[in-house]
Amino acid sequence: MDTDFEVVIAGGGIAGLTAALTSARLGRKTLVLTGDVLGGLLLSIEKIDGFPGFPEGVPGYDLCPMIQEQATAAGAEFAVAALDGITRRDDRWQLKTAAGEVRARAVILATGSTLKELGIPGEARLRGKGISHCASCDAPLVRNRTVAVIGGGDSALQEALTLAGFAERVIILHRGKALSAQAAYRDRVVEHRKIEIRFDIVVEEVLGADKVTGVRIRDATGGADLEVAALFVYIGLAPTTAFLSGQLTLDPFGKIPVDGRMRTELPGVLAAGIVRSEAAGRAAASAGDGTTAAVAADRYLANGDWPFGKTGG
Ligand SMILES: Cc1cc2nc3c(=O)[nH]c(=O)nc-3n(C[C@H](O)[C@H](O)[C@H](O)COP(=O)(O)OP(=O)(O)OC[C@H]3O[C@@H](n4cnc5c(N)ncnc54)[C@H](O)[C@@H]3O)c2cc1C
Numbered sequence: 643m644d645t646d647f648e649v650v651i652a653g654g655g656i657a658g659l660t661a662a663l664t665s666a667r668l669g670r671k672t673l674v675l676t677g678d679v680l681g682g683l684l685l686s687i688e689k690i691d692g693f694p695g696f697p698e699g700v701p702g703y704d705l706c707p708m709i710q711e712q713a714t715a716a717g718a719e720f721a722v723a724a725l726d727g728i729t730r731r732d733d734r735w736q737l738k739t740a741a742g743e744v745r746a747r748a749v750i751l752a753t754g755s756t757l758k759e760l761g762i763p764g765e766a767r768l769r770g771k772g773i774s775h776c777a778s779c780d781a782p783l784v785r786n787r788t789v790a791v792i793g794g795g796d797s798a799l800q801e802a803l804t805l806a807g808f809a810e811r812v813i814i815l816h817r818g819k820a821l822s823a824q825a826a827y828r829d830r831v832v833e834h835r836k837i838e839i840r841f842d843i844v845v846e847e848v849l850g851a852d853k854v855t856g857v858r859i860r861d862a863t864g865g866a867d868l869e870v871a872a873l874f875v876y877i878g879l880a881p882t883t884a885f886l887s888g889q890l891t892l893d894p895f896g897k898i899p900v901d902g903r904m905r906t907e908l909p910g911v912l913a914a915g916i917v918r919s920e921a922a923g924r925a926a927a928s929a930g931d932g933t934t935a936a937v938a939a940d941r942y943l944a945n946g947d948w949p950f951g952k953t954g955g
Pocket residue numbers: 652653654655656657658675676677678679680681682683684687689690691692693723724725726752753754755756757796797798800801876882885914915916917923924925926928
């Protein structure tokens with residue numbers, strides 16, 4: 643593998659893939675470090691809703707490889723490796739990866755987020771044994787069983803609807819008093835005969851010796867055990883920025899602040915997708931960020947303009 647690139651993109655989700663496509667089409671020598679999961683969060687989504695051009699939705703495992711193919715055809719290169727850190731040397735960024743060091747004049751950070759865990763007893767022991775973050779992967783395994791979904795946002799409701807196609811009963815356990823998901827999901831969930839919603843519920847423990855058999859819950863009236871065959875957890879996302887370890891100022895949520903062109907405080911370093919501050923959290927928005935960042939990187943390489951003073955390193 644070459645080690646010198648004009649643009650290196652960290653992240654193989656829709657933001658990184660779209661940045662790669664745009665950057666390569668602009669004629670820039672471009673490498674994508676995909677991390678572990680090419681396709682990112684979308685890879686396991688059975689039906690991406692609201693993505694332009696696909697009125698019936700599109701599976702993430704179809705859409706992401708299509709964008710990768712398009713980016714490869716435009717000349718982008720790919721490496722299955724994670725970015726471990728960046729250091730400024732002369733006018734280049736030195737990038738540490740498990741596959742060795744690469745150098746780049748511009749870097750686009752599109753490392754996305756991971757689904758948060760509950761942090762309660764039983765979770766670590768039963769991870770992968772009935773606790774899941776992927777309804778479309780595991781729904782066939784819970785055919786005709788009762789399952790619980792934890793959360794009240796878009797992801798929780800969308801995945802509850804997927805599960806309801808297989809499970810006998812889906813119980814949504816939500817900590818708050820109202821669902822925060824968009825109306826399109828709320829209406830369908832409320833009307834669905836297989837889905838029940840319980841509000842003001844704290845899940846205290848996952849039960850089961852070697853597979854999930856239930857959860858211990860608490861509400862205003864006290865505690866109780868609820869029998870379920872599996873637990874699907876969608877309680878929010880944590881940005882993947884720990885690898886930057888102080889090299890970049892992060893916002894209070896751990897996300898990367900950018901300006902309208904996706905430029906960070908470090909010259910030649912941009913961020914795109916749900917890892918950046920105030921991202922919209924939808925696939926189309928991440929794709930748009932990727933395009934904006936690649937265009938800004940191209941302009942920076944052409945004229946060296948950067949609005950902030952820090953040099954990093
Ligand atoms: C259950 C669920 C359902 C959803 N449904 C929809 C929907 O229907 N419609 C919609 O518009 N949106 C939906 N979303 C939101 C959508 O998935 C995200 O907005 C979008 O995938 C974010 O893309 P991204 O590229 O910014 O980040 P991610 O998808 O998180 O991609 C990040 C990428 O970075 C890589 N990475 C991580 N660390 C490193 C590193 N150190 N170095 C290199 N690479 C790294 C990862 O491997 C991954 O490839 C859903 C989300 C969830 C959780």
